[in-house]
Amino acid sequence: xxxxxxxxxxxxxxxxxxxxxxxxxxxxxxxxxxxxxxxxxxxxxxxxxxxxxxxxxxxxxxxxxxxxxxxxxx
Numbered sequence: 001x002x003x004x005x006x007x008x009x010x011x012x013x014x015x016x017x018x019x020x021x022x023x024x025x026x027x028x029x030x031x032x033x034x035x036x037x038x039x040x041x042x043x044x045x046x047x048x049x050x051x052x053x054x055x056x057x058x059x060x061x062x063x064x065x066x067x068x069x070x071x072x073x074x
Contacts, residue, residue: 007065014061015054022050 026034033047 003069007062010065011058011061015058018054018057019050022053026050 022034023036025031033049036047036050
């Protein structure tokens with residue numbers, strides 16, 4: 001049970017850090033692909049690319065954590 005909580009917290013932290021870094025880069029260097037804009041009246045939205053990248057990073061983190069756990073158990 002604690003392993004699941006540890007894995008989930010590691011993945012969640014990786015997800016949040018990745019999104020934060022990408023949004024900061026997008027705001028700092030004025031990259032519209034990395035910034036999420038939402039306007040109610042225009043119905044214009046921005047990019048969801050940071051979320052997709054964060055999901056991919058989280059998947060790699062899960063695989064890395066799982067391989068570390070398997071290697072530690074042997």
